[in-house]
Amino acid sequence: MTVDGTPARDFAAVAARVEPVAQDLISQYPPAGARSALLPILHEFQNVEGWLSPEALAQAALWVDVPLSVVESTASFYTLFHRRPVGRYMLQPCRNLSCTLNGAGEILAHFRERLGIGHLQTTADGLFSYEEAECLAACDRAPCMQVNLEFVYDLTKEKVDALLQAMRDGTFEVAPLPQTATPGASWQVAADSGKRSPGAVGVSNPNDPGGLGDASGVAMIERLAHDPYPIEARPTNERLVRDGTARLAAPSSNHTSEH
Amino acid sequence: MPVVKVLTAGIGEANLRDLDVYRERGGYEQFRRAVTEMKPAELVDLVSRSGLRGRGGAGFPTGRKWSFLPNNGRPRYMVCNCDEAEPGTFKDHMLLEETPHQVLEGILIGTYAIGSDHAFIYIRGEFQHGYRIFMEALAQARAAGLVGENLFGTGYSVEVTVHRGAGAYICGEETALLNSLEGRRGEPRLKPPFPAVKGLYGEPTVVNNVETLATLPHILRNGAEWFAAVGPQRSPGYKIVSISGHVKAPGNYEVPLGTTLRELLAIAGGPREGRNIVAMQPGGGSSACLFDEHLDLGYDFDTMAANGTMLGSGAIVYFDDTTDFVEAARALVRFYAHESCGQCTPCREGGHWLEVTLDRICNGGGLDSDIDMLVAVSHQMTGLNLCPLGDSIEPFLASVVKRFEPQFRSKIRRTQREAVPV
Numbered sequence: 142m143t144v145d146g147t148p149a150r151d152f153a154a155v156a157a158r159v160e161p162v163a164q165d166l167i168s169q170y171p172p173a174g175a176r177s178a179l180l181p182i183l184h185e186f187q188n189v190e191g192w193l194s195p196e197a198l199a200q201a202a203l204w205v206d207v208p209l210s211v212v213e214s215t216a217s218f219y220t221l222f223h224r225r226p227v228g229r230y231m232l233q234p235c236r237n238l239s240c241t242l243n244g245a246g247e248i249l250a251h252f253r254e255r256l257g258i259g260h261l262q263t264t265a266d267g268l269f270s271y272e273e274a275e276c277l278a279a280c281d282r283a284p285c286m287q288v289n290l291e292f293v294y295d296l297t298k299e300k301v302d303a304l305l306q307a308m309r310d311g312t313f314e315v316a317p318l319p320q321t322a323t324p325g326a327s328w329q330v331a332a333d334s335g336k337r338s339p340g341a342v343g344v345s346n347p348n349d350p351g352g353l354g355d356a357s358g359v360a361m362i363e364r365l366a367h368d369p370y371p372i373e374a375r376p377t378n379e380r381l382v383r384d385g386t387a388r389l390a391a392p393s394s395n396h397t398s399e400h
Numbered sequence: 401m402p403v404v405k406v407l408t409a410g411i412g413e414a415n416l417r418d419l420d421v422y423r424e425r426g427g428y429e430q431f432r433r434a435v436t437e438m439k440p441a442e443l444v445d446l447v448s449r450s451g452l453r454g455r456g457g458a459g460f461p462t463g464r465k466w467s468f469l470p471n472n473g474r475p476r477y478m479v480c481n482c483d484e485a486e487p488g489t490f491k492d493h494m495l496l497e498e499t500p501h502q503v504l505e506g507i508l509i510g511t512y513a514i515g516s517d518h519a520f521i522y523i524r525g526e527f528q529h530g531y532r533i534f535m536e537a538l539a540q541a542r543a544a545g546l547v548g549e550n551l552f553g554t555g556y557s558v559e560v561t562v563h564r565g566a567g568a569y570i571c572g573e574e575t576a577l578l579n580s581l582e583g584r585r586g587e588p589r590l591k592p593p594f595p596a597v598k599g600l601y602g603e604p605t606v607v608n609n610v611e612t613l614a615t616l617p618h619i620l621r622n623g624a625e626w627f628a629a630v631g632p633q634r635s636p637g638y639k640i641v642s643i644s645g646h647v648k649a650p651g652n653y654e655v656p657l658g659t660t661l662r663e664l665l666a667i668a669g670g671p672r673e674g675r676n677i678v679a680m681q682p683g684g685g686s687s688a689c690l691f692d693e694h695l696d697l698g699y700d701f702d703t704m705a706a707n708g709t710m711l712g713s714g715a716i717v718y719f720d721d722t723t724d725f726v727e728a729a730r731a732l733v734r735f736y737a738h739e740s741c742g743q744c745t746p747c748r749e750g751g752h753w754l755e756v757t758l759d760r761i762c763n764g765g766g767l768d769s770d771i772d773m774l775v776a777v778s779h780q781m782t783g784l785n786l787c788p789l790g791d792s793i794e795p796f797l798a799s800v801v802k803r804f805e806p807q808f809r810s811k812i813r814r815t816q817r818e819a820v821p822v
């Protein structure tokens with residue numbers, strides 16, 4: 142059982158429910174384009190589970206016949222896909238230009254104060270996730286927001302208080318998201334996986350943007366400058382794949398005639 | 401007031417989401433006429449003669465875009481771009497939700513015109529409501545025999561696939577959209593080859609904006625000459641303009657191109673009480689600002705280009721004399737930094753550093769030299785990327801820094817004074 146008393150999730154049941162939809166989606170694209178159904182299938186999994194579980198990604202990879210790493214890479218590109226559980230209500234007020242000109246700054250501050258959390262965070266009770274979103278194409282009714290992808294327009298502080306209360310009372314007009322796992326403090330996947338490429342071992346954080354004052358860039362340049370093993374002598378992955386050996390092949394003399 | 405009702409006719413008066421209501425008003429009649437009475441080449445010619453230019457941002461002549469498709473016997477695809485996310489733009493959002501059948505009829509006419517039998521509409525992930533409305537409209541049209549096989553007994557068949565995005569501004573760029581439609585990361589492709597030659601699944605593809613396609617039934621009904629006669633010669637026709645910012649009545653207003661920025665301001669209710677407009681961004685977040693001395697310019701593709709900015713997606717944001725342009729620049733720069741796909745270094749790194757610099761200006765850590773750096777970095781990012789996203793910061797940022805430099809300087813000093821010593 143999960144914390145809120147709903148039965149523990151059964152992924153086989155989820156997959157069985159999504160499969161007919163997935164097969165229908167795949168059939169809507171030309172035969173060469175089965176992979177096109179990936180995004181719609183991920184949407185469908187998220188509709189059912191409230192987030193994209195690792196099992197869902199693996200299942201989608203099988204259905205559209207691409208490697209799991211590719212599915213993960215693709216899912217991670219899109220901000221509407223949540224790879225960690227989120228709150229029952231995903232609150233996304235706009236922070237872009239037209240909303241800013243119409244008082245979005247105050248609305249955002251009000252949300253942060255009332256929820257006690259910041260951008261990309263989830264409340265401890267798992268009810269609210271909060272993300273300051275970019276232009277939602279409703280600038281005529283700024284400041285605006287989306288709640289579980291449904292629009293709420295013409296925001297005021299009073300309106301924010303009223304809608305948060307309605308969500309707490311379960312009377313808000315937009316249905317809460319399903320929640321098959323307890324959300325953490327954030328649904329963002331950690332930027333630093335802890336894995337290091339050989340050049341970055343001992344570097345504080347390879348994802349750090351670098352620049353002056355950041356150790357990672359400096360450390361990596363130091364390493365390259367003092368590496369006794371010259372970079373050009375290393376076989377590249379491409380060569381490994383092409384000739385199937387780890388040795389560097391000598392440049393072919395009739396190289397140009399091959400092409 | 402030159403407000404017209406062509407694409408926006410009936411919105412707010414009739415339930416245009418209902419197929420019967422749409423058909424009573426002449427809906428799908430032009431699609432039927434196109435398929436039963438016209439050859440695709442005639443349609444391409446008609447649209448070319450109308451002078452219709454793309455409504456998504458680039459303003460490329462639609463008929464010419466269609467004519468680039470090679471005659472190589474390969475399958476062809478029509479893709480409708482409904483990934484509207486340009487800051488300040490909300491016209492496609494309205495068209496999708498209020499007139500889904502008009503959008504669908506436009507897609508069908510365009511698909512027939514380019515000799516294709518499979519159309520896709522890429523709907524922005526955030527438009528969940530619009531997606532449901534469009535799916536319902538598509539189901540109605542299918543049941544009525546307007547989408548499917550052997551339409552009107554002519555043997556012509558067409559399929560329409562609805563594809564939802566998942567939150568990525570960059571997917572509005574046509575090659576990124578095609579990648580996303582193929583189930584990949586939405587990263588723009590190197591051009592050439594252009595989509596017309598090698599697009600979706602490597603086949604010839606046309607990507608057209610929602611408003612561009614929704615205009616087609618009207619051009620068919622009234623003729624190319626009717627459309628070409630409106631507005632400036634090289635930039636003709638009616639256009640939905642999304643007006644927001646510091647105006648009393650923000651909204652979508654349909655006007656003939658060439659209407660002046662002052663008239664558009666008046667149409668949107670004018671400035672707020674006691675305020676004056678000091679600047680406007682005339683073509684979405686990626687366009688350079690114009691200022692009060694430009695209010696009498698006509699709003700069309702060529703006049704905007706001649707004045708160093710662009711008509712873009714047709715979104716005007718008006719700024720009055722209360723505007724904090726540092727905050728405005730910060731909102732837009734943060735947006736482009738957030739939405740960079742990360743493929744090209746100038747865009748990925750430049751956007752990030754501009755955001756960091758604007759943040760520190762607003763938080764008390766700014767330096768006087770930061771002002772020059774904002775202009776220099778945004779300029780260095782420009783022209784070095786696969787797609788126009790990295791080029792989109794400079795126009796607005798450079799134009800407001802140049803015009804409102806004292807605001808930036810005083811912001812740096814004020815926040816320095818107010819900053820809590822660490």
